[in-house]
Amino acid sequence: xxxxxxMTRKKEEFKPINDGVVNIYACGPTVYNYIHIGNARPICxxxxxxxxxxxxxxxxxxxxxxxxxxxxxxxxxxxxxVDSLAxxxxxxxxxxxxxxxxxxxxxxxxxxVTESMDIIIDIVKTLVDKGYAYExxxxxxxxxxxxxxxxxxxxxxxxxxxxxxxxDVNDQKEDALDFAVWKAAKLGEPFWESPWGKGRPGWHIxxxxxxxxxxxxxxxxxxxxxxLIFPHHENEIAQSEAATGCPLANYWVHNGYINVDxxxxxxxxxxxxxxxxxxxxxxxxxxxxxxxxAHYRSPINYCVELLDSCKASLDRLYNCRETLDRxxxxxxxxxxxxxxxxxxxxxxxxxxxAMDDDLNTADGITAVFELVRDLNTMSADSSTSKEQLMAGAxxxxxxxxxxxxxxxxxxxxxxxxxxxxxxxxRKAARKEKNFALADELRDRISSMGYVIEETRQGTKISxx
Numbered sequence: 001x002x003x004x005x006x007m008t009r010k011k012e013e014f015k016p017i018n019d020g021v022v023n024i025y026a027c028g029p030t031v032y033n034y035i036h037i038g039n040a041r042p043i044c045x046x047x048x049x050x051x052x053x054x055x056x057x058x059x060x061x062x063x064x065x066x067x068x069x070x071x072x073x074x075x076x077x078x079x080x081x082v083d084s085l086a087x088x089x090x091x092x093x094x095x096x097x098x099x100x101x102x103x104x105x106x107x108x109x110x111x112x113v114t115e116s117m118d119i120i121i122d123i124v125k126t127l128v129d130k131g132y133a134y135e136x137x138x139x140x141x142x143x144x145x146x147x148x149x150x151x152x153x154x155x156x157x158x159x160x161x162x163x164x165x166x167x168d169v170n171d172q173k174e175d176a177l178d179f180a181v182w183k184a185a186k187l188g189e190p191f192w193e194s195p196w197g198k199g200r201p202g203w204h205i206x207x208x209x210x211x212x213x214x215x216x217x218x219x220x221x222x223x224x225x226x227x228l229i230f231p232h233h234e235n236e237i238a239q240s241e242a243a244t245g246c247p248l249a250n251y252w253v254h255n256g257y258i259n260v261d262x263x264x265x266x267x268x269x270x271x272x273x274x275x276x277x278x279x280x281x282x283x284x285x286x287x288x289x290x291x292x293x294a295h296y297r298s299p300i301n302y303c304v305e306l307l308d309s310c311k312a313s314l315d316r317l318y319n320c321r322e323t324l325d326r327x328x329x330x331x332x333x334x335x336x337x338x339x340x341x342x343x344x345x346x347x348x349x350x351x352x353x354a355m356d357d358d359l360n361t362a363d364g365i366t367a368v369f370e371l372v373r374d375l376n377t378m379s380a381d382s383s384t385s386k387e388q389l390m391a392g393a394x395x396x397x398x399x400x401x402x403x404x405x406x407x408x409x410x411x412x413x414x415x416x417x418x419x420x421x422x423x424x425x426r427k428a429a430r431k432e433k434n435f436a437l438a439d440e441l442r443d444r445i446s447s448m449g450y451v452i453e454e455t456r457q458g459t460k461i462s463x464x
Contacts, residue, residue, distance in 0.1 A: 001056070001356045003221075004297060006229060006252040007153055011358055014251065016220045022058045024050065025211040025249070027224040027232065028110070030067040031091035032076045034274040035098055037287065037302060038258045038265055042225050044291035045255045045359075047104045047404055049223070052355050055402045063214045064107035065207060066092055068114050069200055074189055084190050085114065098275045101284035103404045111210045113201060117192045120201045120209040123243050124181050124194075132242040136172040138184025138197045144177040147238040153252060154230040161230070179235055181205040204235035211248070212240065222249035226256055256299045265302075278307070286311045289405055292361040313369075317406050320372045320379075324393045326460065327379040334385030340378070344395050347371040351399050361403065368399050419450050423461055426452065 002011040016022045026046050029039055053060050067073075068088035077084040096106075113120070124140055127133035133142050144150045151158055161177060180202035185191035191198040201209075211219060217240075224233065233252065240248040257264075260271035278287055289310040294300050347367055354363035375392045378384045400406040426441035445452050445461075453460045 002358050003251050003253060004358045006254050007249075009155070012251070016058070017218065017250065020058060022053050022060045022220045023215045024060065024062045024221045024223065025207070025215060025219050026062070026064040026107070026222075027207060027228055028064040028066050028107075029095055030070050030072060031088045031095060032070065032072040033091060034094055034276050036265070036272060036274050037278060038225070040098075040102060040275050040287055041258055041291045041296075041300070042223070042255050043099060043104050044102055044288050044404070045296040045361075046223050046253075047102075048292055048296075048361060048402070049221075049253070049359055050105065051402050051404060052359065056352075061109075061215065062105075062107045063109045063111065063211065065210050066095075066110055066112045067203070067206065068092065068112045069190060070203065078188075088112075088114075094276075098279070098284070101279055102275070102288045103285070103407045109214050111214060113206045113210075116206065116210050116213070117201075119213045120205055121182075121192075121194050123209045123212070123239070124201075124205060126243045127181065127239065130242065132239075133181055134174065135196050138199060139172060139180055140182035140196055141173050141178040142181050142235070142239060142242075143174065144179070144238060145175055147242050149241070150177075150238050151234065153234050153237055156230065179204060179231065181239065204232055205239055207232075208236050208240040208243070208248075211236075212244065217244040217246040217248075219249040221251045221253055223253040223255075226254045229254060255296045258300045258302050260302045262301055273302075282307050282311060283408075285314060285405065285408060289314055292403055292405070293365060295358075295360055295362050297358075298362075313365075314405070316372065317368070317400065320375055321393065321396060321406060321409070322460070323379045324375060324389055324396070327384070328386050328389040328393065331382075331384060331386040331389055334387060336385065336388045336391050340388050340391070343374055344371075344391060347374065348395060348399070351402075355402070364399075364403065368396075368403070371396060371399065419445060419448060419461060423452055423459060427459060430454075 001014040003014045004011050024046070026042065029035055035043075050060050050062050066088070069084060073084050073087050077087045080087065092112075099106075124133065127142065128135065128140065131143070132146055133140050151161055154161070158177070181204070182194060182196055183199050183202055184196070185198040185200065189200070191200055211222070222233070222236075237248050240246075259265065260269075260273070263269060263271060265272055275284075275287060286307055290300065290302070290306060293310060293313070300306075347370060350370070351364050351367040354360045354367055357363070371392075375389075375396065378389060378392060397406075422441050422445050426438050426445070429435070429438040429441060442452055449463060451462050453462075
């Protein structure tokens with residue numbers, strides 16, 4: 001398997017530190033609001049990475065943090081007149097609703113900053129003792145100049161980094177590029193006791209502490225959005241490697257940006273959408289499909305046309321799977337033909353080849369749709385055995401399961417008993433060649449919000 005490593009800017013053969021075991025750390029959300037569609041991309045992309053590694057036989061330990069103390073959380077708490085912990089716990093719960101709606105598996109460990117203070121303070125102390133960090137009026141800053149490899153992930157010259165955005169310049173720092181690993185408490189803010197007085201962690205240090213504590217000094221894969229390369233991941237590397245003397249991660253994996261109608265998503269532009277808002281109109285699965293239909297490193301241009309296209313693609317997948325079930329119900333028992341077995345293995349290998357090439361979900365989905373074409377042909381052939389249809393359905397479930405799609409097999413409401421009874425009456429009328437009554441029953445079913453169709457595989461009932 002090849003993975004594109006942001007550190008080296010090339011695809012590399014993936015070799016975990018321990019054979020058969022993969023340790024992944026993913027930067028999680030700062031929980032002060034509902035997640036937006038940009039947040040959905042990394043959690044969906046890296047959920048597929050995790051699923052695929054498991055599919056290929058690896059044991060995977062997946063750690064994703066929650067930043068539950070932060071300036072934005074404190075600001076939100078002050079606006080609402082509540083405790084900051086109440087804000088973070090509320091939006092952790094809302095995050096999980098959205099993540100589960102997107103069919104994203106829970107991490108094996110979801111550490112929180114507020115529950116990790118001892119290990120955070122410990123790594124800050126290590127940095128101070130080694131001379132990589134210094135105290136200034138209750139704040140503690142990391143000396144970027146002492147870490148000679150600073151900038152190796154972003155590949156930006158130090159002078160450009162100093163002039164870049166998001167650098168906090170103040171008189172308390174020895175150098176403009178130094179960043180806070182511990183912040184002195186301000187009036188009215190939550191705080192924790194430390195050797196440097198009351199305060200709370202800087203943003204970057206929390207991930208260094210939690211990844212080391214829950215996985216170890218060196219991760220197999222560290223992943224996150226492209227926007228985290230600088231400063232967050234650059235600073236994580238400096239802190240962690242200064243403290244441990246070991247590489248922080250062997251592979252750095254970053255997903256691409258999402259634009260909205262070819263513009264950067266921004267509240268000020270009025271093109272800012274939460275996952276919850278979009279899901280209310282299109283459903284969660286359309287959002288997930290949108291996130292994985294392109295290669296994870298490619299940009300995605302979010303627009304209504306793309307959502308409609310993704311919905312149509314999902315409908316094709318569901319129709320194929322439902323058709324298989326109906327065909328299998330009436331098919332005769334028999335063997336899986338040698339040609340079909342060979343074709344199924346060809347499609348499986350096509351999918352694996354795509355996914356082994358830096359998790360190319362776009363080509364992986366192509367393999368699935370070629371399988372769909374094959375399965376639709378088999379379903380339409382009355383001579384296809386039940387066993388062959390079931391084998392095709394199993395492969396369909398196998399591949400879509402890796403992608404985490406087609407997970408609402410019983411979509412919508414169950415068909416009401418009254419509709420099923422009318423359908424049986426219509427079936428009897430057609431058998432007796434009473435087509436006038438059959439048409440009348442079809443119209444009654446339609447007036448109640450359902451569509452009834454006769455297919456080669458039997459009667460199909462669906463909600464309008």
